[in-house]
Amino acid sequence: MVEMKKNCKTLIAPSILSADFARLGEDVKDVCDRGIDYLHIDVMDGAFVPNISFGPAVMKSLNGIATVPYDVHLMVEEPIRYIKEFVTDNTEFITVHQEACKDLEATLDAIHELGVKTGVSIKPGTNPEVLNNLLHKIDLILVMSVEPGFGGQKFMDNSLPKISYYRDKREELGLHYLIEVDGGISSANADLVTEAGVDVIVAGSAVFKAPDRSAEIKGIKGIA
Numbered sequence: 661m662v663e664m665k666k667n668c669k670t671l672i673a674p675s676i677l678s679a680d681f682a683r684l685g686e687d688v689k690d691v692c693d694r695g696i697d698y699l700h701i702d703v704m705d706g707a708f709v710p711n712i713s714f715g716p717a718v719m720k721s722l723n724g725i726a727t728v729p730y731d732v733h734l735m736v737e738e739p740i741r742y743i744k745e746f747v748t749d750n751t752e753f754i755t756v757h758q759e760a761c762k763d764l765e766a767t768l769d770a771i772h773e774l775g776v777k778t779g780v781s782i783k784p785g786t787n788p789e790v791l792n793n794l795l796h797k798i799d800l801i802l803v804m805s806v807e808p809g810f811g812g813q814k815f816m817d818n819s820l821p822k823i824s825y826y827r828d829k830r831e832e833l834g835l836h837y838l839i840e841v842d843g844g845i846s847s848a849n850a851d852l853v854t855e856a857g858v859d860v861i862v863a864g865s866a867v868f869k870a871p872d873r874s875a876e877i878k879g880i881k882g883i884a
């Protein structure tokens with residue numbers, strides 16, 4: 661199982677937070693045409709994080725333009741109140757923060773009941789063990805490598821042992837969740853998270869601001 665993963669290319673999920681919002685549809689079409697795997701949708705509520713991004717209407721405006729599934733990252737207090745709004749035919753994962761949920765298990769059950777895969781994210785200060793009793797209900801673990809709230813921050817390497825922890829735990833328990841990392845990653849440092857065992861890399865500014873987006877995407881995925 662782990663050997664097979666090693667031979668697979670890392671997946672990439674560009675974050676539309678760093679797209680040009682005045683031409684969001686064109687930017688999304690452009691990256692979808694360049695061999696990406698998911699679109700990462702960063703939703704910020706101004707309470708869980710000190711920034712406000714956009715809500716479900718903006719995400720839904722991309723249905724019919726996006727040709728890859730949505731990986732929705734809810735940086736929202738008590739996201740159980742809003743998950744239904746983010747369910748579309750394009751939505752593959754809805755990821756909530758462990759730190760933002762009073763009842764994480766109920767939130768995960770609600771996501772599954774809506775026919776969507778579950779994701780749980782942990783902030784840089786959160787220990788990976790906090791998810792241990794719910795790993796069997798999680799389809800994707802999102803390890804934050806910056807404090808959530810803003811694009812363009814510096815990568816924090818305390819994410820690396822957490823990625824390896826979840827990789828080892830998955831093998832030990834025979835589980836199948838994906839491991840994703842988010843924040844400060846570009847083609848210059850993607851090898852660090854790949855070697856630690858990550859499956860999906862989120863990259864916002866590195867992809868959308870790149871002079872050659874195709875080259876940057878290939879560099880992050882580790883395709884020579």
Ligand code: DX5
Binds near residue numbers: 678844
């Ligand atoms: C931060 C967001 C990230 C961010 C990544 O709160 O969750 O997805 O947009 O941006 P970069 O890749 O620029 O660090």
Ligand code: ZN
Binds near residue numbers: 701862
């Ligand atoms: Zn994100």
